[in-house]
Amino acid sequence: MxxxxxxxxxxxxxxxxxxxKCPTTGYNVLGSVNAPIELPARRDALKPxxxxxxxxxxxxxxxxxxxxxxxxxxxxxxxxxxxxxxxxGFPRRGVVITLAIIGGDAVERGDSYLNILPTLLxxxxxxxxxxxxxxxxxxxxxLLGVTKSGDIICNPSAAEAKAASSLHVLAFSSKGHLLxxxxxxxxxxxxWESVRxxxxxxxxxxxxxxxDGDVTMGDGGDEARINGFICETVEDHLHRDYSWKIDSA
Amino acid sequence: xxxxxxxxxxxxxxxxxxxxxxxxRLQPHAYLLAxxxxxxxxxxxxxxANGRAPSQFRVTSANAxxxxxxxxxxxxxxxxxxxxCGVRAELLHTEDIASWSVSQASGSHKRRRLADLGKKSAEExEExEExxxxxxxxxEDLNLLVxxxxxxTGCAPGFIPGAPPSALAQSLSxxxxxxxxxxxxxxxxxxRIWYQPPNLGPEEPERHNEDxxxxxxxxxxxxxxxxPREIKAFWVLYIDVMIISLAGNPFDAAWAxxxxxxxxxxxxxxxxDVDNETILCSDNISDARKLCLxxxxxxxxxxxxEADAAAGWRPNVIPDAExxxxxxxxxxxxxxxxxxxxDPDGYEEGLSQERACIVVDKxxxxxxxxxxxKMEKHGGWTVDTExxxxxxxISARRWDEMKRMLDQC
Numbered sequence: 001m002x003x004x005x006x007x008x009x010x011x012x013x014x015x016x017x018x019x020x021k022c023p024t025t026g027y028n029v030l031g032s033v034n035a036p037i038e039l040p041a042r043r044d045a046l047k048p049x050x051x052x053x054x055x056x057x058x059x060x061x062x063x064x065x066x067x068x069x070x071x072x073x074x075x076x077x078x079x080x081x082x083x084x085x086x087x088x089g090f091p092r093r094g095v096v097i098t099l100a101i102i103g104g105d106a107v108e109r110g111d112s113y114l115n116i117l118p119t120l121l122x123x124x125x126x127x128x129x130x131x132x133x134x135x136x137x138x139x140x141x142x143l144l145g146v147t148k149s150g151d152i153i154c155n156p157s158a159a160e161a162k163a164a165s166s167l168h169v170l171a172f173s174s175k176g177h178l179l180x181x182x183x184x185x186x187x188x189x190x191x192w193e194s195v196r197x198x199x200x201x202x203x204x205x206x207x208x209x210x211x212d213g214d215v216t217m218g219d220g221g222d223e224a225r226i227n228g229f230i231c232e233t234v235e236d237h238l239h240r241d242y243s244w245k246i247d248s249a
Numbered sequence: 250x251x252x253x254x255x256x257x258x259x260x261x262x263x264x265x266x267x268x269x270x271x272x273x274r275l276q277p278h279a280y281l282l283a284x285x286x287x288x289x290x291x292x293x294x295x296x297x298a299n300g301r302a303p304s305q306f307r308v309t310s311a312n313a314x315x316x317x318x319x320x321x322x323x324x325x326x327x328x329x330x331x332x333x334c335g336v337r338a339e340l341l342h343t344e345d346i347a348s349w350s351v352s353q354a355s356g357s358h359k360r361r362r363l364a365d366l367g368k369k370s371a372e373e374x375e376e377x378e379e380x381x382x383x384x385x386x387x388x389e390d391l392n393l394l395v396x397x398x399x400x401x402t403g404c405a406p407g408f409i410p411g412a413p414p415s416a417l418a419q420s421l422s423x424x425x426x427x428x429x430x431x432x433x434x435x436x437x438x439x440x441r442i443w444y445q446p447p448n449l450g451p452e453e454p455e456r457h458n459e460d461x462x463x464x465x466x467x468x469x470x471x472x473x474x475x476x477p478r479e480i481k482a483f484w485v486l487y488i489d490v491m492i493i494s495l496a497g498n499p500f501d502a503a504w505a506x507x508x509x510x511x512x513x514x515x516x517x518x519x520x521x522d523v524d525n526e527t528i529l530c531s532d533n534i535s536d537a538r539k540l541c542l543x544x545x546x547x548x549x550x551x552x553x554x555e556a557d558a559a560a561g562w563r564p565n566v567i568p569d570a571e572x573x574x575x576x577x578x579x580x581x582x583x584x585x586x587x588x589x590x591x592d593p594d595g596y597e598e599g600l601s602q603e604r605a606c607i608v609v610d611k612x613x614x615x616x617x618x619x620x621x622x623k624m625e626k627h628g629g630w631t632v633d634t635e636x637x638x639x640x641x642x643i644s645a646r647r648w649d650e651m652k653r654m655l656d657q658c
Contacts, residue, residue, distance in 0.1 A: 065419075066419040066420065066422050066423040066426075067423050067427075069416045069419035069420045069423065070419070070420035070423040070424060072416070072420075073416065073417075073420045074627050077602065077604070077627050077628035078627050078628065080602070080628070081602060081603075081628055081629055081630075108389075109392065109426075111389075111427070111430075112427050112430075112431065113427075162385075173570075173630060175569045175570055176569055176570030176571060177570045177573075177630030177633070178626075178630060178632070178633045178634075179627070179629075179630055180626070180627045181624060181625060181626045181627075181637075182624075182625045182627070183621070183623065183624040183625065184427070184431045184622075184623050185431055185622070185623075186620055186621075186622060187620070187621055188618070188619070188620060188621065189619075189621060189637075189638060189641050192621065192624065192637075193634060196634060
């Protein structure tokens, strides 16, 4: 299976940026992060002791509508919990995340946003990492569909998602907490439990923490582990950034 | 400032000269925490600031059919949150649909088969499956359901006149629409207006010659051999929800109002008039028929209140999920760290970041097993498998309550 491809810090004027292309769903999302910046209108913020997180989602071929408002709300609540908005320099300021959907099927009015939600979350995480925004943990996401016959499919395409009896998006933190669950369609709790198990293994693998706290990366099998993928992307980027130092050593 | 206050909180009455209502405004977090974790010596039960138990919903009432100029309407009140919903039906002629003839041509084979099946109930399941696909195509692609939610001025402080729809109102509109689509609540067949072209002369003699075919036809409905019936128009349902008072948990109230209004909706009898080439509707109320909804999905929302408001901000203290579980087990008898509050009111919503919403339905009118139609949670990591299992149970109990109430209204 072809895994997703990502690149970091591709925009020069934003504090941090990332793009991610998911081959199975076909979505290509570009994200940029500016943080911390002054928000002129937010001097009287509701919570002055922490940073305000703003998320904007721009669909590929139309203006943003009610669906985008909804997905922005979900992204905001997930990211606000993960970003350390009380670090020095952040309170009363803003973390502005802009996500542009530049490839893949358009999300029609009233369609569920679950297909693209994992990609959006993944891109915002990579962009936040690229902007060096302090975070308490990273996370990884999975999109799963349950077919009418009860099989669980990973990363369903748009057509498969339409035919599926239920769709699930789950996000797990780097410490194993369930950060997000969005499930839609007809299902029972037992089914959801097996979906969660599957998603957990996709996101985190069966990794066992070693004695020194390092996570040993076994072979991921057919499904590349998303957590490992994010680590690799960041490692690659760091390697490139510090190549001058590594070479001279 | 917050830390010493929080310590003082459990023993409010003697040490504080402020009245409780002022304390609630100055230190909302400490106030709610003091209610939820009373000092062990006081022998008081853990109760919310509004007097409810953590898994207790507010008093809910519903009233259907109070707006006379709509096809269906309902007012639902959950505590101090009140939502009014009106359903208005308008006609959409198929000749006004740009791609109708094209999409019809491609799907005509199936449609004729469906029309043939008519009211035959033998292959109920198979028909249902195909019906589903048709339903989806018609309702979703033609946008036959148009919900809109408005949070009007004055429903809560902070809603200023003349402002554009807030992000909350927009996302609620989207949630209602996507839930209407994913639960397939409304049947497309209720919204179709059919026309059966009359069987004119030339075909009659042909039939008389073929006796065998006549025999086969006998068991079909009498119309099956004539021209296929065609859809002339659709009803479009405009579902407008107005939150007239907002005190937390707008989604449950809005969804319950939509559900009650759709149950109340009556569509007049409509037919294609060949002579006028238009759709005519009957004035007679006895001709109007109700919508036949699929199931009764009921939404329940929850908020999570955490004892330590700043727990998430200290990077070094967040334990691994496994460790945390072990710690929680150890602490079981000690002080609780987080509470899942059902149906949070406005005050509690301001204090909780993590939200969960579960929509459940029960098969066979409540006797069958519980089916989850939607489950979402975000904004924190307190709620995991075990908690969700409990929430599904609570939602299932809430379903019984809501069903009783909606049946009465």
